[in-house]
Amino acid sequence: MPDVGGLFPALLSEPLVHPVTPMAWVLWMAAVGACLGSFANVLAMHWPRRLKWQWNRDVADYLERTPASLGLSEDAPPGWFGRRSRCPHCQTVLGWWQLVPIFSFLMLRGRCHHCGQRISWRYPAVEMVAAVAFAALAMRQSPDWPVLIQALLLFVLLVLSLIDLDEMLLPDDITLPLMWLGIFHACFIEPATLYDRVVGAMVGYLSLWLVFHIFRIATGREGMGHGDFKLMAALGAWLGWQALLPIALLASVAGSVWGISLIVIKRADRQQPIPFGPWIALGGALQVLELNPVTLWLQVLA
Ligand SMILES: [Zn+2]
Structure with missing residues (x-):
């Protein structure tokens, strides 16, 4: 990502945190990442529950019935905090x-300390992934505003991946604001990147939309969800159209390897849909960290 300039030049010239040593900065970011990973686990658990609760109410409203009379739960989901x-x-x-x-x-x-039941390994694994990603970010960036924005982007991509893995769903409540925030950031913070990023949002959405419809007409099946188009648009809005091809290539390769592995170890059959969102998000995260192997490879070719 280019340097942030524009709106608050005086403010931006002062780093947010003065590092004692670069190592302290990296460790600090790893700790922040681990805590945000823990929060991502909580959000990924609660967000779909709230969505389903809202859908139940919408269905009941539409049919002019109560959720209970349709056999749907009326219990309010737990609050965020x-x-x-x-x-x-x-x-x-x-x-x-x-x-x-x-x-x-x-x-x-x-x-569990109390009942002795196993705790899913996914919780510490997600915390670990977030800690490593944030440490990698800290190694490439000095403590300043752009890091805050990139860290936020990584965090949102993690939450989206977890929800998509569990529910085969990328909530509009997350993907659409993420896209508009990207355009907003381009308009007011990095105006020089505005054109690339608006084109990125358009091409991101339309390219997957096109692939989806060609695949549907050719095979009669739906290869991905509409949330995938919106996530790709959001990444285009943040990273510019230039990032889309490397992200799409990485997502396709990583997603295919994962899907084939699942079939080989017989945890999935050929017809079972596999979420594509986590792989798009992985491509986006590697792009933010400047670690996408496809980009590095394309640079070697060029
Ligand atoms: Zn317990």
């Missing part, structure tokens, strides 16, 4: 020392 984290098995409220990312999982040896 104010509810202490609990063990999913025994519902015991977790103490602060059981909420420290990665370390509490290791200390508890992957089991």
Whole structure:
């Protein structure tokens, strides 16, 4: 991403955090990443519950019935904040020392302190991935405003990936604001990039839309969801049209390898849909970190 200039030049010339040493900055970002990874786990669990709750209400409203009379749950989902984290098995409220990312999982040896049930390895794995991604970001960037924006982008991509893995869904509530924020950022913070990024949003959406319809007409099946188009548009709005081909290539290769691996180890059959969003998000994240192997390869070819 180019340097942020424009709106707040005086403000932006002052770094947010003065690093004691570069190593301290990297470790600090890794710790921030681990905590945000933990928060991403919570969001990925709650967001689809809230969406389903809202859909139940919408369906009931449309049919002019109550959710209960349609056999749909009327229970409000838990709020975003104010509810202490609990063990999913025994519902015991977790103490602060059981909420420290990665370390509490290791200390508890992957089991609930209270009931002894296994805790999913996904929680520390996600925290670890976020910690590594944030550390990689810190290694490439000095502590300044652009890091904050790139970190936010990585965080949103992580949340979207987790929701898509669980639910085969990329919520419009996340993808569309992400795209518009990208255009907003281009307009007011990096006006020099505006053209590339507006074109990026258009081409991102339309290219996958086109692939989707060609595939549907040719095979009679739907190869991806509309959320994938919107995520690609959002990435185009943040990273410019130049980033789209490397992202799409990486997503296709990584997604295919993953899909074939699942079929080989017989956890999926050929007809079972595989979410594409996490692979687009992975491509986007690697692009932000300037670590997309496809981009590096294309640069060698050029
Ligand atoms: Zn428990």
